[in-house]
Amino acid sequence: MSFEKVGVVGLGTMGAGIAEVLARGGIATVGIEIDDEALARGRANVASSTGRAVKRGKLTEEGQAEILGRILFSTDFADLADCGLVIEAVPERLDLKGRVFAELDKVCGPDAVLATNTSSLSVTKIAATTTRPDAIVGVHFFNPAPVMRLVEVIFTERSRKDFVDAVTELVRSLGKTPVTIGDRAGFVANRLLFGYLGPAAHLLEQGRTAADIDASMTAIGLPMGPLTLMDLIGLDTCLEVLEAVHADSGDPRHAPAGLLRDLVAEGALGRKSGRGFYTYE
Numbered sequence: 001m002s003f004e005k006v007g008v009v010g011l012g013t014m015g016a017g018i019a020e021v022l023a024r025g026g027i028a029t030v031g032i033e034i035d036d037e038a039l040a041r042g043r044a045n046v047a048s049s050t051g052r053a054v055k056r057g058k059l060t061e062e063g064q065a066e067i068l069g070r071i072l073f074s075t076d077f078a079d080l081a082d083c084g085l086v087i088e089a090v091p092e093r094l095d096l097k098g099r100v101f102a103e104l105d106k107v108c109g110p111d112a113v114l115a116t117n118t119s120s121l122s123v124t125k126i127a128a129t130t131t132r133p134d135a136i137v138g139v140h141f142f143n144p145a146p147v148m149r150l151v152e153v154i155f156t157e158r159s160r161k162d163f164v165d166a167v168t169e170l171v172r173s174l175g176k177t178p179v180t181i182g183d184r185a186g187f188v189a190n191r192l193l194f195g196y197l198g199p200a201a202h203l204l205e206q207g208r209t210a211a212d213i214d215a216s217m218t219a220i221g222l223p224m225g226p227l228t229l230m231d232l233i234g235l236d237t238c239l240e241v242l243e244a245v246h247a248d249s250g251d252p253r254h255a256p257a258g259l260l261r262d263l264v265a266e267g268a269l270g271r272k273s274g275r276g277f278y279t280y281e
Ligand code: CAA
Pocket: 049, 052, 053, 056, 058, 119, 141, 142, 143, 144, 145, 146, 147, 148, 190, 193, 223, 224, 229, 233, 237, 238, 241
């Protein structure tokens, strides 16, 4: 089983990054958004990320045009009809994801793999909302998707093994490092990473400065400090992951800081909203 055409539903930070990775890998990609405005934002996300590579001399303008040309941007689910794999990357609400999979059920062929990029919901629960639980696989990319090598491929008790194997192979062929694992809150990477990110927000709340917290960890050798990283991930996503992992682990390190909850409630979601732990232009 190989995938010549792959769909991505939802072109926010993660979906746009995933569409870029697929198109860079030479795969005909269909990017779906809910309306023209969201579609234009999704296209702009891919254009700006590839534009950054052009500026750095890592990609020619023709190369950028080729990548963008390989993505069909559409608001019509019917354009996904001949995709062997569709990756859902819409906001983390079970009802919303359920509606997406109901649409996919109508348009996709019987052998299509239906994947979710969820980071905080149970893949098993998402599968249970669909009429094809055996077709559901998790494909968890990391932010920024074009740069991060890790992709967790998540299987449930019901996932078809040939589907899981095919997705794992696709991820490898895209130059990423697949880690294929069972479904558990936080999977592996977020379970570990958020045991470190969660306490960073508590430290800030307890009076340490953001500059000291981040400088400590970059000086240790991490590529960015924990607060800068949470702003990159999105504070809403961080809160969702912490809540899911905390509910499963009961570990106080995973209990979201009140400050994190407050920022999310205020709409300070990190880089994407212009303000999080830090302020952005
Ligand atoms: N989109 C595309 N490319 C990007 C990018 C973006 N948003 N941000 C950076 N890049 C590229 C740059 O173009 C550059 O590419 P080249 O090396 O080919 O020139 C490269 O990444 C390095 O970028 P910079 O030199 O500008 O900056 P940097 O060296 O500080 O690296 C970084 C930036 C790659 C983001 C690095 O700081 C890093 O690795 N940070 C940690 C990120 C991380 O841990 N992500 C996982 C978060 S957890 C998650 O996502 C899971 C979840 O479910 C919440």
